[in-house]
Amino acid sequence: MASLRSWYSIPRGSHFSLANIPFGIISTATSTSPRVAVAIGDHALDLEAFAANNGFSGLSTIQPHQAVFSQPSLNAFAALGRPIHSVVRKYIQGVFAEDTPFPDVLKTNSTLQKQVLLPLKEVQAHLPFKIGDYTDFFAGMNHAYNCGVIFRGPQNALQPNYKHLPVGYHGRASSVVPSGTPIRRPNGQILLNPSAEKKVPTFSPCKKLDIELELGAFVCGSNEQGVPIPIEKAEENLFGVVLMNDWSARDIQAWEYVPLGPFNAKNFGTTISTWVVLADALEPFKARSLENDNEVLPYLREKDDKTVYDIDLQVDVKTSSGSTTTISNVNARNLLWSFPQMLAHHTITGCPFQPGDLLGSGTISGNSSAEYGSFIEQSENGKTPITLEGGEKRTFLEDGDEITIRGVCGTDEEALVGFGECVGRIEPALTLKFA
Amino acid sequence: MASLRSWYSIPRGSHFSLANIPFGIISTATSTSPRVAVAIGDHALDLEAFAANNGFSGLSTIQPHQAVFSQPSLNAFAALGRPIHSVVRKYIQGVFAEDTPFPDVLKTNSTLQKQVLLPLKEVQAHLPFKIGDYTDFFAGMNHAYNCGVIFRGPQNALQPNYKHLPVGYHGRASSVVPSGTPIRRPNGQILLNPSAEKKVPTFSPCKKLDIELELGAFVCGSNEQGVPIPIEKAEENLFGVVLMNDWSARDIQAWEYVPLGPFNAKNFGTTISTWVVLADALEPFKARSLENDNEVLPYLREKDDKTVYDIDLQVDVKTSSGSTTTISNVNARNLLWSFPQMLAHHTITGCPFQPGDLLGSGTISGNSSAEYGSFIEQSENGKTPITLEGGEKRTFLEDGDEITIRGVCGTDEEALVGFGECVGRIEPALTLKFA
Incomplete structure (x- = not known):
């Protein structure tokens, strides 16, 4: 291969070095x-x-x-x-x-x-793919654990199935938007007093609007309905990776999600970065995932021990007052399941894939609050506000807040493999009138 | 309008009378x-x-x-x-x-x-639409109740949210197939002994393969992301209706579905009838839904009291021995929520729709076992086998079983508005080998 120095002027520190080509x-x-x-x-x-x-x-x-x-x-x-x-x-x-x-x-x-x-x-x-189907997983084990602690306490934080299979749900393909698209705060049913005996919902703008720091992987292969993609072929079916912010309405979710899972809490918008970093460009940055102390079934076993990516992720909040605060720095190694495992699991029943289908990793969080990829974790579901630059407090997102996710592999400023930005700004909820 | 007698030879009893035109x-x-x-x-x-x-x-x-x-x-x-x-x-x-x-x-x-x-x-x-997104609801209240009784007993059969909103989940658009497509029994993770202290799944062909008798509605309109479709405009955004069989792997579902809902248990195949009956053709057959004894929020209130359809549905099982048994006869009025309500709810957060998006009603069951639209209800989750013509027993589907759903509006044999058939036959699971 030719050298990775260029005759063309590529600024030092650019995410889009010659080592990348997204x-x-x-x-x-x-x-x-x-x-x-x-x-x-x-x-x-x-x-x-x-x-x-x-x-x-x-x-x-x-x-x-x-x-x-x-x-x-x-x-x-x-x-x-x-x-x-x-x-x-x-x-x-x-x-x-x-x-x-x-x-x-x-x-x-x-x-x-x-x-x-x-x-x-x-x-x-623009949106890089016409997305046929979008699936969102829950492979960020620290996030799954942290949310489990919030809702069920530390003893039962992870469900019994969590280490046996990549838990996921079908998302809404039509709601995926490119970086820069404004996100309108959704209206919906929320339960103002969840502990009341009689549960009567209120119609309201979401009061617990959250982010989810994720990676997305686009599929380039396809499989016939009824025929799984085996784990050893999964990687050749993955095109590349983007940053993802799976905006979430936590209060709408809490009321709606039993027993069929998150629905309206997740279908009003998911933002992705617009430059897809090829799987090939990420190859040098492969790393070990979080350790699964459970033996997984053979259809999920990978030969390589490096199955996820060493990507430094960062989340910034810019408020309408103009202050910007980095609220999270976390590495993308914090996943229990790799994208090949997700694809092998997703197709084990014979579910058919097409080029352009999208897999979300689930929220990526580390072990400390400075590494949490969502406000529900950072604020302990609203109990503990975080303080931004300039003194503003946040439990969840306010109107006008702009979230920027960045991600980059490597430290050589002339050879970064970066994702650019994944940006979205919250617009106020619509005021709806009913006859 | 011209008369509905035709110069063309339309057989008596045809589902596709001049009153239909699907x-x-x-x-x-x-x-x-x-x-x-x-x-x-x-x-x-x-x-x-x-x-x-x-x-x-x-x-x-x-x-x-x-x-x-x-x-x-x-x-x-x-x-x-x-x-x-x-x-x-x-x-x-x-x-x-x-x-x-x-x-x-x-x-x-x-x-x-x-x-x-x-x-x-x-x-x-062929498949009548290129389906962008597919959503499956749970609006058959008798089915929701029956399943709730099986898993939680009669006191808590319906979840607190059930009568407040049409519960639903995002399905897998790529897995929707036209009538006649064979359905391969999926492999997956199942828990052979769910009551054991230590929960360790087994990899196995699904042992509880089921049907779900549903209606599907295709959307013809669209909405901008962030802008709901109000209930009074929902109906004009509905193109027409098909029969649907949402094949379900109950044992895979039981293990995987906490906390994000059904996933692999539902994404290996959903069969729809191929002739879409226009909403206009169904207009004369509008009927009252099941009564909701709860006051719904204004965004879900319909002006008309007739919001669902009077469609006689029938499910037949033909086994590989050649015997055919009608296992269910039930009317499509057995829904708590109408398609317009589903669409109004689905978009209340601003979720965007496109022509060709599909809404499933959820399983339609009546009050007696002869009106149940799934095997899990008919066999009480495998406890009570049902007896077919010729003496064969079934708790769930066996390989070679062919399911035919039929649906028809009206009784005048020269003016039926019918859906034709929705057929699928179960093929044996693939035998998978792992390195």
Whole structure:
């Protein structure tokens, strides 16, 4: 492979170093059709325009498939499979490498550079996939434990099934939005006095609006209905990873979720970062998951002992007064189950997958409050407010609060593999009138 | 409107009388592109071919939109809205009426009849919609009560939230299949001894494979994320209704479902009937739901007192020995919540909908065992086998069992509004080997 130093100016500390090459869907004010791009430094490389201008002249493998770069989603590109994603990424790394074997493609062609390299600040990044189905897991064991303590006490914090299978539920695909989309505080039924004998709900804006710091993984493979994806094939069916904020209405959830699980508490919005970091780019950052002290069934056993990713995650809150506070720093190793295990479990019954399906990890929390990935943990379900910069207090989110999640692999400022940002700001609830 | 007697031969007792005109997606051996059709008697009227041959010459409203009939799903037609569905249905009724005002269109054109009227037995009916999201509710109160009695006893059979909101969960859209698709018995984790102190699951084919007799409603409207569909507008966002069998793995469910609800127990297959009966066709069969003795919140209050449908439902089991037994006859009025209420509740948080989204009613059961819509109720969770014709016993489904659900409105054999059949046969579980 060519070196990872570039002839192109990539700012030090950029999430989108030459070691990364994440994929996304972009449009601009003057070219409004959404299409495929990769992020590199402060720019997006428009792959539709790049392909149309012979950019892939050095990569015959992709030439029959170049129409995928004109699609408004990554589904068709993803469906080409991991070996193709791999060669396309490596080829683009080669094109940008200082010692590029293809100087004519872009390095010495400043006209084409102007045409295909678009400043990220002038680009609109869209939802990267048309998501067929979205599933959210609960694989962050510290989060599961912390919530269990809040609701059931430390003796029964984890349910009996927790270490045997990746617990999950089907989410609402239509509610997944790209970073930057405002999130409206939902209205719904909440129980103001949960300990009352007679349980009568009130209609109200959510009073316990929360975040969930998660990773999302996009699937690139598919399986026939009735035929599982075995654990040893699971990884080749994973395209890449994004940051995710699974906004949650804790009070709506508490009332609605028995016996069929969270529903309206979760379907008003889930934000993801817009640049999908390929599984290949994350390979050097594989790490051990949390230890499962229970022997799992054979269909969930992985050969490798490094199955999750060493990603430093950070959550910032910016309030409408303008102050910004980092409320959480936690590593993504804090998962009991890996994405391959989630996919193997999800399909063990024969559930069919398609490219573009999305798996959420569940909230990622560490062992101390500075590492908790949700307000319900940070404030002990509202009992203990946290103090922000400037002195404001929070138990849950207030209107106007903006949450930014960041994630990055590595420490070499010239070779970071980062996810950019996953941002959402809370808008006030609608005032609804009834006849 | 023209009379509902037809110049065309529609067999007495057909589900697809002139009063019905259900929509579906078909292909044939010689014309393999899936496209839109309606069912009429023993035939499908191929609307793509009908439109291409000037069949809609008497209906200017639809002419700018005729491309929707060449689509491989009903999504585009549905998105045109209820007023358009209504005029298209009425126009087709007019074309087939004995006293048709458009005799030249089809009645006197035997060449076109041969081209566009295809015997149903030569037609393959496909999934009618590309389903974006699928939600399954739990609105059959008798079923909810019966299951509650099995698991918690009669005192706490219904959860405190049950009469306040339509309880539901997000299902797996990719697992919805058209009538006739075989269903493979899933493998998964089950707890052989649930009362043991130490809970250790076994990997096994499901031993408690069940049906759920349901209705499904397809949505034709959409809402912006964050903006609810009010109850008084919910009905105009509903396209039509199908029969549904939400196959369920009760033993997998019992182990996995705490605390996030049913997951793998439900995502291996859900069968729907292929001809969608328009909401307009069901209008004359509106009926009162089960009584809710609780005052519901204003956002769920309907003006009409007739909000569900009077549909006679029947479930037959055919075993591999060839015997067929009707195990359930129940009316679809046995719901506590209507589809408009489900949609109003589902969107009250701002959850966005698209045409083609599917709502399941939940299992429909009556008050006696001959009216139960699942085996878990019929056999009291396996305790009391039921006896089939010929003496075979069943607690849950065995391999080779074929389930057929039928549903019909009305008793006039020349004017039935029926749903056809919703059929699925159980194939043996895969034998999986692990390294």
